[in-house]
Amino acid sequence: MKSKIFHLKVIKIKSGCNFELSWENGKTIAAIVDYPQDLDQGYQDWKHAYINCYRDLRVIKIKKSGSIPSSKKDHAGFLREAEARFLSLFDRWLRDGELYEIREEIAKAATDSSSNRRYWVDIILTCNCPELTRLPWEAWEISTTTRTNLSGFGTIRIARVSNTIHAGISHDKIIPGIRRRARVLAILGDEKGLDFKEDRKALAHLSKLAEIKFIGWQPEKDSSTLKQEIVKEITNPRGWDILFFAGHSNETAFTGGELHIAPDASLGINEIKQSLQQGIANGLKFAIFNSCDGISIAESLIALGLPQVAVMAEPIHNQVAQVFIVQFLNSLAEYKDVHEALRDACAFLKDQQNLTYPSAYLIPTLFRHPQSVLFRLEPFGLGHSLRNWLPTKKEALWLSAWLTVSLIPPVQDLLLEFRLLLQAGYREVTQQVQWQANPSPVQSPVRLVQIDNKSLEQDNVKLVDGRYMDYGYLASILDKLVTSNARIIGFDYILDQDKQQPDNSKQLRQSITEAINRNTWLVWAAIEAEHPADYYGVSAQIANLNQTMEGDITTYDWYVELPSNKCDQSCPFSYLLVLSYCLRNQDSGTTQLAMGLPELQDSNQKFR
Template identity: 25%
Template sequence: MEPLVILNLGQGDCRAGLPNITAQLWLTGTTGAIKCVGWLPPAPTLPDIYQRWQRLYQALHHRLSWQNSSSTRALQFDLTTPIHVSSVDFDQLCQQLQSTLNQWLNSEGFQSIDRQLRTKLSTAEPVRIIVETDDPFLQSLPWHLWSFCDDYPATEVAIGTQEYNYATGPQSASAQKSMASVRVLAVLGHGEGIDVQRDIAILQQLPGATIQLLSEPSRPELDQWLWDTDSWDILFFAGHSTSKSADQQGRLFINPTESVSIAHLCNALKTAISRRLKLAIFNSCDGMSLGRALVALNIPQLIVMREPVPDRVAHLFVKNFLQILAEGTPLYSSVRIAREQLQGLEGQFPCASWLPVIFQNPAETPFQWPRPKNVLTSDAPGPLWVRLFKGAQPPPSRAVNWQRVMATSLLITSLIMGLRLVGRLETIELRAYDQLMRSRPPQPPDDRLLLVTIDETDIRQQSPDERRGASITDAKLDELLTTLAAHEPRVIALDLFRDFAADAKYPNLVNSLRTNDRLITICSFGETSVGAGIAPPPELPQATIKQRVGFSSSIPDRDDTIRRAVLMETSPADSSCPAGLSLGFLAVLRYLKDDNIYLSWTDENRPKLQINQVILTPLDNHTGGYHTIDDYGHQIMINFRPQAQSAKGIQVAQQISLEELLNNPVDPRLIKDRIVIIGNIDASFKDFHRTPYTQSHREKTSGVEIHAHIASHILSAVLDNQPLVWTWSQWGDGLWVLGWAFGGGVLVGQLRFWFRGVLVTGSLVILLYGSCYIVLLLGGWLPWIPALMALMGTVAVGELPLKLTTAHVKE
């Protein structure tokens, strides 16, 4: 069982404080618990912020439901809710709520618990956290926003009460049987305005499940089915519900004329729980009151929606959750994954991923979907290990049919390369490429670069009025450029948009922008449909603008990951950005100029960029695993500098913050003769991107670091003879794939025992991966996934006649 944390908040509330908090931690493989204590001070503003968030959510949800013609699973709205609400205001309120909650949980009295958990738990473990409290407000808080859940990405939080008991008494005979299938009682309530048919379709696709559908049942009918003696594993409700009834109890609208509370079904539910009911799912609105009422009956687990939920959100959550759970994933992990997958809908339905909530009875273990019976069990004679290694009866030995092997290999290779050519394999190939990139051994930070970063602390210490919407004031920038210039960097690359004039009271800054040929700034082309881009600083003379302005060169792939860089591009006619080269590339050229190394073109029909002997071959629409990209400009793959993970993520070069540089003595060697790239890393500027090294939201890379990776990549190629990323032609890739397909076909013809075949096939897969890895260390991107598919395809196809032959021999 995965690690478990029970966080008992004790007595008190948010306004008065929580003086006696107890945390108990059960680690994997242990029976005893680790216990630690703490406290939380009063947080009087948190309830007000949450209640305001709740009112604005309901208003925004109501408005968006009409705009998007989206149904909702609630029949009532709070009449005190404001009618008009700005999406921007709501986003800011969400951030304020998250920030206030984490400031509270970062209080000194709670740190003893936080530190103990972080010391004992691994970030790779799926951790269950149960927050025990009887306070309705504390139960309603979005605990998944706790920063601990971000740092431990497999963690999910549930709500529990401070009093609970075992759910079951003496079990019935049916409950004691191992579950051959999961019995689900699916109640489809009043369906006006929502699509309950989709809920039915989702349930019917569940493997190993027996579904009993009740469509708009009467109260007696529902009560009777809950008493069913065969017992239920899951109770599922889809329809309308509310917590805003006159009796302040959660109510389920089971048909157009009837609604029931949990109290109305109390005896039937108690009986179902005592027999076998392990999980209830209320895929309906505003379910917190329902959750509190069911928890009082000691139900093991319950999943509800904390607020009104749009129909699309409800369908997507239950579809993903049940599919993941049925695959054998633990319940808490299934909820977290399905909840996070709702984030894709938050452009239309804000806070969709905040809605699902788990209620947990701490005395019970989480529900686990039953696994199918062991397929290795059979009536064949002999011990299991003998059957594994030798098989019940080996097929006869046979010679390789070379014609058949070649024909099969050509057919499978043609099919795979055809799918590849139309882009069907692009996503999986890029993910495999990312995995290989992450596997490379680390390199030290590039000592030719220095990153000066502007973080949240730096920004808070500056006047917003003086910043004028930027991340640095003219005064700080003037001081920074003066400090850097004193230590003689080769290049200063300013990754900060400045389309406004510097204040005249800073003549040194104005002069640096105007005359310092070692200072490079940035602009953006923008998009024709939305504007003319972002212009460079107006102080720059037109005569030198091409040599001193670079464009922002991020090109995300379809999965929003940056793997490519544009080095050169023609500025659009209607753009206010006149640059022709990217910022990182321009910084490299200015750096190499001091070594008398210049950019040139190859002497070919289709010239390529060249620096010394290094030719920067541009990508085209069919390069490596790419087959659907827009190959505009002069693009290359970014050979990200491999670096071991640290607290600051992937470090391409040494970093120093703005305030640290200006307020503390700095080693001149960090600056002299280096490319100094200045950029902000504050999350509010939203300049963070996925790269091949990104495996979670917290591992995204800032834009200034991506410019540094591009610069380091080209400098290492020109000065250190490190390879650029190269690929074969499509014909070369095809021959490589054909070779592995042919190898798989030969393998099947020579092996007589299936388990030995598995071992040899596994060894070939490892050899394939190792070959692709070693070639990537030399810069080569080989088609790993197509070759793997070809190898396994010929093995699978070749096994068919072998099995038929074996069956014939047995007869």
């Protein structure tokens, strides 16, 4: 899914903040707004309520702050109240009129009417101080007075970026796509007060898509050996795609963040800086820290050149961390990118777990390198290639239904007719029809004798009762054709008026008998119908259908009717003429049977 990318810089200068939005081709919008002093207090109140609400956090030490007394009994209710007040202050600040153009530009990108597919509107956010970085930017509801509902196909999402990025990064290494089984290095840190059972189970869900290597503290392993083992695995020449950490962590002022890997040992990001750079050079694309206070960790890793890092911006409860990682990895296993997977997990916490874990959806956040492409697991292997050709469940249901319907004979005839129509059109366009492919005149075996008013006037013939053809006149035409040695003769005229002209009918019958004696095949016109009352055909007083044939003359202007597989009872008139010609010129019983007609054994064979 494609995305539109904006870069938003928010710089705090004394009591104000400078907002600068930039996007394609160097376009920029800048605005300066006052920074509300009560926003910091709102954050502190919310965080204090958050810490009081949750216990057993994935952190070693919590610094108490704020003015809210901890003796409040309904901690969850108090947290919801503090969250609502804090988000209201945050939203009011971002709705300042000076930021209207910035909000409008982003909202316009999310309602692009020229796009008919889903797309992302990515905002890559840079903040210059911890006070701004800690704000819940992901909860920013971007709208304007003219665009209160972002009903387009664009979905806005916000990722953060470190304020300082190493200038010597080789950006050609920041390529997330892989076409093989992913490799995951999972580091399980100090388990004091925690339970990694759900973390292990969630990672096991990726086992079919990724090779997972677990490493962590064991009672018999000393901390120095563990550190060396971690460094060795990070720099593994085979490389890793994902680095996963679960346990306790803290922010630090000078070491880039701290991971507690054992009860008596911690590991600073700066301590393993060179190892991490080597891991990035070997292909490390994404890291996730399912632990507390990870902002400084993420900023340090992004500064080193790691494409994306997911962390918890605040202390995280052990159970919340387990719920989050399950949802995150489930979405990742569906081949969603890491930002969409993080959004799915946060949405799950907000929509389905907010009563149990209030404010938890505000904690996870994603840092990304501004030049990186979001990482996702890619399908791989022969099995996936074959699955790409398999129908989806909905497609399979439709396919089964169509296959079942296609077994019905009338449907088969209908499908065959469409195919023949396409083939006929193709043959005509590509000039495969004989009269087009061979422009030289070809002597046709067909002679069309048309009886019109001019013919009747020349032969001084009058219509019987003003509308019926004189059967005596037809008899004379038949006699002349037989004398001319015509082998097959078809009359495209229904001969059912024998009672209106008995003498002429008798004369025509004599001519028919003479033609049959001279081995001439005759085909009469008829209008076939299922009900006898709707049938019109040659009268039995004129021709014997045991010695002659009768074909249906019902036609459509644009449609050629196909005969049924057994058309000895009812065949199209023109089809009988052509078939008779083929049979008369090929003395082969096999050909006759293949045509769907019985062999001619004697003159009494019924041919209708």
